[in-house]
Amino acid sequence: MKEAKHILATDLDGTLVGDPEGLQQLLKFYDEQVYDVSLIYITGRYCDSALSLIETENLPIPDILVTDVGTSIYIGEKFEKDLEWEKRMKENWMPDEIDALASSIPGLTKQPMILENRCSYYVSEIQPVEEFKRKLAVSAIPHKLIFSGGKDVDVVPKGSGKGQALQYILKKYDIKDPNLLVAGDSGNDLEMLTLGFPSVIVGNAQPELLESEAHPMIFRAKKGFAGGIHEAWAHFHSK
Ligand code: GLC
Ligand code: MG
16 A cells, blocks of 8 residues: 555445446456556445445455444455554544434434444434534534435544545555545545545535535546546546
8 A cells, every 4th residue: 555656545335336337447447557556445334334345246355445434444455453543533432422412303313233433323304413413512522423415424533534534544654646536426425525635526426515615626527436436537647
């Protein structure tokens, strides 16, 4: 990873995954380049769920896998947990208090998985999200709230999220001036898409991204899924 010069840092569901043909074309294109492209997958899924997606979709094994909306990082082929990041996640993390607050708000349903570094809920309308935001803001609970696809609410440690996880990785591996492309399709991707690196919002993105403010480094692809990544790679990196 240290020597990485070309990197694709991408969300999985709705971004790299969703159009198998577009994905095959993107991977073939990467294979044909004279350079190697390092892969960082940055997903909202928990680790086992991300690993089974990698298997069922036959995705290349990434150099780094970031799961749980940027709260867990796994390195290398053996997916070894980054313990330094893990330690950071545990600092000032108050999941019981967050769950207790959430249970006082009608319309917030806890997601049924056992999760470690995040508290995640489902909603079917915006009102409970607004109430949750207000209540968390007046509480002394350090947190970051992320709303995606009009249905998922993730509350994560303050120093985490997909953008901060990506920044941590680039710093840790001392990756300077990489030819990087960041790709996403929904609200939990916004933080990493606005870091100032070449980024793409794929054509099939959720409304919260399609309606997000224009940003000088964000390319809005016409094509969806992996096809949109391919289009953006050509825009930023193919000379
Ligand atoms: C994925 C995860 C879910 C999370 C959502 C948004 O769908 O499975 O737990 O809330 O992404 O980040
Ligand atoms: Mg997605």
